[in-house]
Amino acid sequence: MRYLKDRITAIVYILICTIIAGVIFYLRGVEPAIVIYVFVLWIAVGIVFVILDFISKRKRIKVLKNIAMTPFFKDNMLPKEGNSVEKEYQTLVNNTIAEAREKFSESDSRITEANEFYTMWVHQIKTPISAMKVLIDSGAERDMLSAELFKIEKYADMALSFIRVGSETSDYVIKQCNLEKVVKDTVKTYAPLFIQKNLSVSMKNLDIYVLTDEKWLGFALEQVISNAVKYSRNGSVEIYSENGILTVEDHGTGIAREDMPRIFERGFTGANGRSGRWSTGIGLYLCKRVLTELGHYIWIESKENVGTKVHIDLNSTELKVE
Incomplete structure (x- = not known):
């Protein structure tokens, strides 16, 4: 019928x-x-x-x-299509399926990325937590406990940033920002680590305005300055700008030549990361990803046992200005 x-x-x-x-x-x-x-x-x-x-x-x-x-x-x-109408319907169905597969692949990739990150994150955050337990049991000084608590706080901030960066609605607000203020706020955050490692900081030619998102640029700088402090042995960390290019320079362990091509890969820690405990292999990955979203370019120069220079070109941005 x-x-x-x-x-x-x-x-x-x-x-x-x-x-x-x-x-x-x-x-x-x-x-x-x-x-x-x-x-x-x-x-x-x-x-x-x-x-x-x-x-x-x-x-x-x-x-x-x-x-x-x-x-x-x-x-x-x-x-097999029986007529021209069925052929058009099949084309429509195949195109829809192709789009669905692409979306599924992207979603699956994000889930895999998130699972890998949080697995690594859980293992990393256990280290300062265990250290705090030992310090509490031994009656350690407040400064030592504060240093470990600071690490936990930074791990938590990184996890939140990882979620926000992966979101399709990241809250970028592009406007003219004072670079010196962004740098000083970031350095102030890491002041306890500078003091703990007896490092000084030098800031020059930073009183300029750049078109960027202040919060997210600050997050990217945190990753760079964190590494500068982490891998510096002594001396100072120098932060300066020239022709709209911000440079963070340290005189630490440097990066092995064979590791240089992979430093921005997710989860890659390199020789320095494997030799230490406080390394997630996610900081520079998120840093580059955020800066790319902001329309900025980052590159690194480094020599083993000499130091590292991180350059961020702040001259242009592709995002819509407020």
């Missing part, structure tokens, strides 16, 4: 044509026997056509039902 309903237009058309032909035959005085013969032949051919078309349609519907019950759609599963 469903098939007949789908073909009702064609059936009505055939009946109308039959009636018109009968009227024409009658008016032309064709013998009734010939008229009956033609009508019977016509109806027989029509019935055969309907039966064959019904069988073909039933097979195609069966294929489509099987596809609907298949968990994963594969290429070339759809039956």
Whole structure:
């Protein structure tokens, strides 16, 4: 019955044509026997056509039902198109499937990335927590406990930033910002670590305005300054700008030449990271990702046992200004 309903237009058309032909035959005085013969032949051919078309349609519907019950759609599963309309529908379906696969792949990639990060993050944050327990049991001084608590706080901030950077609605607010203020606020945050490692900080030529997001630029600087303090042995960390390029320079352990091509990869810690405990391999990855979103460019120069220079070009931004 469903098939007949789908073909009702064609059936009505055939009946109308039959009636018109009968009227024409009658008016032309064709013998009734010939008229009956033609009508019977016509109806027989029509019935055969309907039966064959019904069988073909039933097979195609069966294929489509099987596809609907298949968990994963594969290429070339759809039956061969029967006409131009079906061809257009199949093109539409295939395009929709391609878009869905792309979205699924992106979502799966983000989930995998998040799982890897949080697995690593949990292992890393356990280190300062364990250190604090030992320090509390041994009656350690407040400064030592504060240093470990600071690490935990920075790990928590990094996790929140990881979520925000991965969001499609990151809250970037682009406007003219005073670079000196951003740098000083960041250095102030890491003041306890500078004091703990007996490091001085030098800041020059920073009183300029740059087009950026103050909060996210501060986050990127935190990762850079954190590494500068972490891997410095003694002396000072120098922060200065020239022609709109901000440079953070330390005189620490430097980066191995073989590690340089991979320093911005997610989860890569390098020789320095593997030798220490406080390294997630995520800081520079997030730093580059944030700066790229802001339209800034970052690159690094480094020599082992000499030091590292991190350069950030703040001259341009591709984001919309407030």
